[in-house]
Amino acid sequence: MDYQYWNDYYTKELAPKKPSQFAIDIMKYLEKDKKMVELGCGNGRDSIFFSENGINVLAIDQSDKSIDLLKSSCKNDKIEFIADDFIRTSILNNETFDYVYSRFTIHSILEEEEDILIKKVYNSLKPKGLFFIEVRSIKDDIYGLGLKVGRNTYIYNEHRRRFIVMEELVEKLKSLGFNIVFEKESDNYAVYKDQNPIIIRVIGRK
């Protein structure tokens, strides 16, 4: 979760503002005027991009500093920002969303929290709704660096990452009832400065 780390990070306003490659790549699955929730929107770059492309977005992040900045700077009637914990929030209600989008957030939470979250996501999706996930893999170059604090979990660069085993994530999603529309582990998905890690992408349909 690393609340303080993310608040400090977003206060500095150094995070990239252009949409992620993942957001651009999944546009082909999205239809205008449908309803999306982004879990862990950070500085809002992907949520803003989706809203500018006609999607109604609810963007949630624990970082109240980032959400305050977004509320004051982004005036767009297709988007709403909420400062909250996406695991414990009450917004993931029965069949509310067409899309749930989670980029680089599932590796921020504990495995038991992931289990709670993905059940809530399933419940909150409308029939045929899509769950988009991009997340760090155990095949990442930085896997194993820093202090080990749990299974596949390390504190490195002042925050915790729990690297994901793609097959385990896919099996969990399937066991909840998701049909897997796309699953791939690859480089060239999230190139940032001189880093080009192996990243997992999974898309599940309810």
Ligand SMILES: C[S@@+](CC[C@H](N)C(=O)[O-])C[C@H]1O[C@@H](n2cnc3c(N)ncnc32)[C@H](O)[C@@H]1O
């Ligand atoms: C690596 S950043 C990714 C931000 C954004 N999705 C992106 O791709 O630019 C992880 C984000 O998840 C948020 N986060 C982590 N755990 C959270 C939780 N339990 N509830 C809400 N936000 C959380 C952090 O505050 C941070 O903004």
